Amino acid sequence: MKKHKVIIVDDQRSVRSMIKRWIESDQNWEVVGEASNPFEARDLIIDKHPDVMTLDVHMPEMDGIEFLKKLLPQHPMPVIMFSSSTAEGTSITLEALDAGAFDYVTKPSGTPESLIEAKEDLLYKLNEALNYNATSYQNSKTTLTKNLSSEKKQGTFKTKLIVIGSSTGGTTALRKLLDDVDKSFPPILVAQHMPENFTALFAGRLNAELKVKVVEAKDKQILEQGTVYIAPGNYHLEIQKTNGDLYTKIIQTEKVNGHRPSVDVLFESVVTNGLAKDSIGIILTGMGSDGAKGLFNLKNNGCLTFGQNKETCVVYGMPKVAFEMGAVMHQLPLEKITDKVRELGAK
Incomplete structure (x- = not known):
């Protein structure tokens, strides 16, 4: 059975490892690459052609929003953001959705309940991302001309x-x-x-x-x-x-x-x-x-x-x-x- 491909973009190795474990607990998915910054991610996308990408909101060198704006016009794909529930994290996540992100998962607080909830949320949204309509992104960027x-x-x-x-x-x-x-x-x-x-x-x-x-x-x-x-x-x-x-x-x-x-x-x-x-x-x-x-x-x-x-x-x-x-x-x-x-x- 052919598995769906994901790449994980996060500057923390421990977080990437955790997300990878979550994703590969579902036999329908495989992680085909990990990146610690948007530049590594760009090369992985070209090489691996993933079905979905997970992306940390806060990234070194280039933040997640700027990366989305550069990436999606060239490679329309579902991107699931990982964000914090702080006021700043919430604000940036809304900006990411405006920029074309598919959806987001709130980072767990560290309690067992929050870890389970985040994992289930991610797996659910990964599977729904397979229904992503790429043309909707292009339509959303079309400016309506008003008379x-x-x-x-x-x-x-x-x-x-x-x-x-x-x-x-x-x-x-x-x-x-x-x-x-x-x-x-x-x-x-x-x-x-x-x-x-x-x-x-x-x-x-x-x-x-x-x-x-x-x-x-x-x-x-x-x-x-x-x-x-x-x-x-x-x-x-x-x-x-x-x-x-x-x-x-x-x-x-x-x-x-x-x-x-x-x-x-x-x-x-x-x-x-x-x-x-x-x-x-x-x-x-x-x-x-x-x-x-x-x-x-x-x-x-x-x-x-x-x-x-x-x-x-x-x-x-x-x-x-x-x-x-x-x-x-x-x-x-x-x-x-x-x-x-x-x-x-x-x-």
Whole structure:
């Protein structure tokens, strides 16, 4: 049986050895090379043609971000970053995702539990990296030319709520999707698979870049027009309806589909509160199936539903399951979803 090839890039030999043991515990994978810096890594890529590369965020001589920006245009491939959960590590990891990294694994703290969790996370993401869509990287680097003479007029929405679910590739997809959203849009709630410490920083970055307000959701916030609420890492985000007003609800019940926040939990809360007919549900790039059942339930209760198409997804997993289930009413390229939402959600 032919094994899938990985190269490991990290300046610490002990870390490389640990990652190699983890990877080769799965008989489907083999480590074909190790590099202590990006220059060694570049030569290995040319020589070994790996299927996946793991890359440390902090590298001597050239940091991981700069390396990604130089590497991916010439050798599009899935790169899994190893990052720390510190504020600096989180910030650099988000930059790496912007630069085209496939996904990331948080470095273990040293406890037995954290080591097991990091190993399982890496093996899961390695296998999902085999579904990597290289053309999505090229699409993400294509600048959309905007006709400034025909700026879209802010409309009035009959839709009261927009809910979005995303995972791998979602940080970049969300930025692109929300770039054309303005203050006329109804409240937007997002369940993006992301750990603690990452979501507040991610929301802050979006808030600085977009035309609308973006916040990490807190419990019992009243939902306001023109505001995006990002589910906090390690918590579920739900909708709560009280005396006709809509609020956020933050809970830490069990993981659903292996995730917290879970897209299904967010979507199901819309149905539970009788809001499906007044809502729009969107499922974006991501591994697995989280959100598919919730989107199907939304659609069956009168919700307008959208799914990102295969060509623009980093991983056509969640949207694929939803589409094949019959949950997606409109499957579109990422850059066309917002315009269609505006058209169909307006009064």
